[in-house]
Amino acid sequence: MHDxxxxxxxDKPLDALTDREWEALCDGCGRCCVWKxxxxxxxxxxxxxxxxxxxxxxxxxxxxxAERKMRVPDCLDIRSFTDAQFAWLPESCAYRLRHxxxxxxxxxxxxxxxxxxxxxxxISLQHKTVCGDHFSEADIIRHIIDPDEPGNDHAx
Ligand code: SF4
Ligand code: SF4
Numbered sequence: 001m002h003d004x005x006x007x008x009x010x011d012k013p014l015d016a017l018t019d020r021e022w023e024a025l026c027d028g029c030g031r032c033c034v035w036k037x038x039x040x041x042x043x044x045x046x047x048x049x050x051x052x053x054x055x056x057x058x059x060x061x062x063x064x065x066a067e068r069k070m071r072v073p074d075c076l077d078i079r080s081f082t083d084a085q086f087a088w089l090p091e092s093c094a095y096r097l098r099h100x101x102x103x104x105x106x107x108x109x110x111x112x113x114x115x116x117x118x119x120x121x122x123i124s125l126q127h128k129t130v131c132g133d134h135f136s137e138a139d140i141i142r143h144i145i146d147p148d149e150p151g152n153d154h155a156x
Contacts, residue, residue: 009110014098022079025098027108027118030060030125031090031147032078035132035140038088045088048143051129060119060126090147092123123147 008021017025033055035048054072056063068075076085078095089096094104104111107121118124130143 009094009098009104009108014095024110025094027092027094027104027110027123028060028115029090029092029118029123030055030129031093031123033062034125034129035143036088047090047145047147048140049125049129049145050132050135050140050143051125053132055129057125057127057129060124092148 008017009025012021014022030051031047033052035050035052037046037048038044039046051057052062052072052075054062054064054068054075062068064071069077076088078089081088081095081099083099086096086099091097092105094108094110097104105121105123106112107117107123109115109117119126125147135143
């Protein structure tokens with residue numbers, strides 16, 4: 001692999017990425033695959049540990065990625081996001097970081113060379129989500145989480 005190809009995650013703007021580079025940029029954290037709410041007053045995005053029905057908690061990935069829009073119409077296409085919509089993504093998200101011109105963290109698999117580093121760093125939601133069936137509104141509030149809570153030391 002040439003150096004230029006190795007550094008696409010650092011040097012190329014998002015809209016110049018090939019499809020393959022775009023997909024490789026995802027760190028596999030799964031944070032975009034849980035139910036979230038926007039606080040009407042503050043605009044803050046609140047995370048829950050309730051997963052999308054298509055999210056595989058064991059492997060921390062979408063089970064139906066190719067046909068996800070058919071199965072989950074609410075699933076958003078990051079590639080067509082407006083500037084404002086990038087704020088809906090977690091601050092650790094590679095797409096949000098690169099959209100803001102920031103570098104990836106050392107735990108990103110493209111930097112570490114190890115897909116599991118995102119899990120070891122405490123960034124991913126692997127084994128941390130619950131099934132989204134049968135939740136009342138009161139239940140949902142009890143499932144709000146802080147994905148950056150202490151204990152996530154971000155070490156690779
Ligand atoms: S939050 Fe971003 S980096 Fe993490 S899984 Fe979703 S798209 Fe990929
Ligand atoms: S359909 Fe797949 S990619 Fe979309 S939110 Fe659900 S698990 Fe994530």
